[in-house]
Each structure stands twice: as structure tokens, then as C-alpha cells.
Amino acid sequence: NAGVTQTPKFQVLKTGQSMTLQCAQDMNHNSMYWYRQDPGMGLRLIYYSASEGTTDKGEVPNGYNVSRLNKREFSLRLESAAPSQTSVYFCASRRGASNEQFFGPGTRLTVL
Amino acid sequence: RKEVEQDPGPFNVPEGATVAFNCTYSNSASQSFFWYRQDCRKEPKLLMSVYSSGNEDGRFTAQLNRASQYISLLIRDSKLSDSATYLCVVNMQNTDKLIFGTGTRLQVFP
Numbered sequence: 041n042a043g044v045t046q047t048p049k050f051q052v053l054k055t056g057q058s059m060t061l062q063c064a065q066d067m068n069h070n071s072m073y074w075y076r077q078d079p080g081m082g083l084r085l086i087y088y089s090a091s092e093g094t095t096d097k098g099e100v101p102n103g104y105n106v107s108r109l110n111k112r113e114f115s116l117r118l119e120s121a122a123p124s125q126t127s128v129y130f131c132a133s134r135r136g137a138s139n140e141q142f143f144g145p146g147t148r149l150t151v152l
Numbered sequence: 153r154k155e156v157e158q159d160p161g162p163f164n165v166p167e168g169a170t171v172a173f174n175c176t177y178s179n180s181a182s183q184s185f186f187w188y189r190q191d192c193r194k195e196p197k198l199l200m201s202v203y204s205s206g207n208e209d210g211r212f213t214a215q216l217n218r219a220s221q222y223i224s225l226l227i228r229d230s231k232l233s234d235s236a237t238y239l240c241v242v243n244m245q246n247t248d249k250l251i252f253g254t255g256t257r258l259q260v261f262p
Contacts, residue, residue: 071248080160082254083196083239090248098249130195134248140186141250143195 041066046131046144053121053151061116061147063131071134072114073141074098074106076127083130089114121151155179158240158253165260169230173256175223175240184243185216187225189236190255196239199225230260 044065053059065072074086075098085098089108103125105117114133118125128148132141158175165171177185185202200207202214202223213226223240240253 080254083252085249088248134250140198140201143197145195 043067044131044133044142044144046129046147048147049145050148051150053118053149055122055151057121058117058119059121060118061129061131061149062113063115063144064113065131065133065142066112067133067135067142068111069133069135069142070111071136072108073132073134074104074114074116075130075132076100076125077130077146078127086116086129121149123151125149126151154253155251156240156242156253158256160254160256162257162259165230165258167230167232167260167262169260170226170228171230171258172227173225173238173240173258175225175253177221177223177240177242177251179242179244180218180221181245182221182242183245185214185223186241186243186250187212187214187223188239188241188252190239191236196252199238227258230258232260232262234258235260 047062070091073088075083084100087106089095092111107115130146131144134141187199188196189199190196202216206215211228215224237255237257239255242251
């Protein structure tokens with residue numbers, strides 16, 4: 041099992057460019073999540089999906105969109121990147137409400 | 153007030169020392185509790201779940217005090233490899249969301 045995979049690992053964008061961060065899990069988990077992590081701020085939830093076909097906003101959704109393509113895949117899209125979106129982005133998945141989350145290795149995004 | 157609060161540290165301790173981290177949470181409806189470990193430039197990984205009766209895993213002991221809304225992690229006989237950031241994590245009842253503390257950084261020196 042690969043667990044949770046994310047692509048790309050690193051990305052540099054110019055302000056105004058768009059991109060999609062990909063995430064996939066092979067653990068048959070129902071819930072998937074996107075977080076960003078900034079120094080001193082901890083992990084902040086951007087969007088999550090409790091099951092295939094549903095998505096909900098987290099703490100910091102502005103400037104992002106998501107798609108739960110199927111049970112395995114959950115993508116995060118930046119339509120018009122801004123320097124404030126420079127961060128490390130983690131995808132995670134979880135089997136159920138009382139279970140641990142498994143994280144992907146992260147995407148380091150820099151917006152110039 | 154933050155939903156999950158931790159002392160950011162850093163805690164600098166010598167090898168072999170015992171160190172304790174504390175965490176408080178604000179929502180009394182919180183249901184599940186975890187400690188995660190995050191190494192520098194890596195993803196968070198589960199260290200241990202925290203059960204109401206307290207639980208131990210080798211050198212690590214976790215305690216939960218629901219009345220005081222307080223969670224602790226005790227590390228005995230610290231190793232150099234324990235150097236990392238420790239995240240306190242709380243799940244509220246009937247939600248799919250985990251709330252992460254900002255983490256406590258531990259540095260173990262020889």
C-alpha cells in the first residue's frame with residue numbers, strides 16, 4: 041500500500057497562475073482532507089470531504105476549490121495564485137470519526 | 153481562545169531525561185484525542201491515541217482529564233531520535249474534522 045500520495049512535491053507559481061494539487065489514497069478511506077501549514081500557525085483545514093460526492097469548507101477555504109473525483113482521489117485547485125498561498129499543503133485521509141488521519145508527504149508551494 | 157492550545161516550546165532536554173507536554177482544549181464535546189509527531193519538513197504521523205483511562209506505549213504515556221479538558225504526553229528516557237514537534241489533536245463528537253494544536257517542539261541533546 042502506498043498510503044496517501046501527493047503530486048507535485050514542489051511547485052513555484054507566479055501570481056495569477058492556476059494549478060491543481062493531486063491527492064490519492066489506497067486505503068479505502070471515506071474521508072479526505074486538505075490542510076495548509078504555515079510557521080507558527082499549525083495545520084489549518086482548507087476543505088474536507090466526508091464521503092465521495094460531498095465536500096465542505098474548513099477554516100481557510102477562500103481562494104481554493106476542491107473536487108472529490110472518486111473515493112480515492114481528492115484534488116485542490118488554486119484558480120489565481122497569490123503570494124499569501126505560499127505554504128506547505130498536506131492531504132490526509134481517514135477511515136472513520138474515531139480513527140487517526142494518515143497524511144501524504146506534502147506539496148511545498150511558492151507563489152512569487 | 154484557540155480550540156486546542158499547546159506550549160510551543162522549544163523544550164531542550166538531555167538524553168535520558170523525562171519530559172512532559174500539556175495540551176488544553178476548549179470544546180467539552182470533544183470525543184477523540186491523539187498525539188501526532190512531526191519531524192522537520194515531513195508529514196505528521198500518529199504517535200498514539202489517548203484513552204480516558206490513560207495509556208502507555210513503551211516510553212510514552214498519554215493522559216486525559218475530561219473534567220479539566222486537558223491532555224498530557226510524558227516521554228521517559230528521552231532519545232536523540234525523539235527530537236520533533238508533537239501535535240495535540242482533538243476530534244469533536246459527530247464531526248469529521250480534527251483540530252490540531254500548533255505543536256510543541258522537543259530537542260534532545262547528547
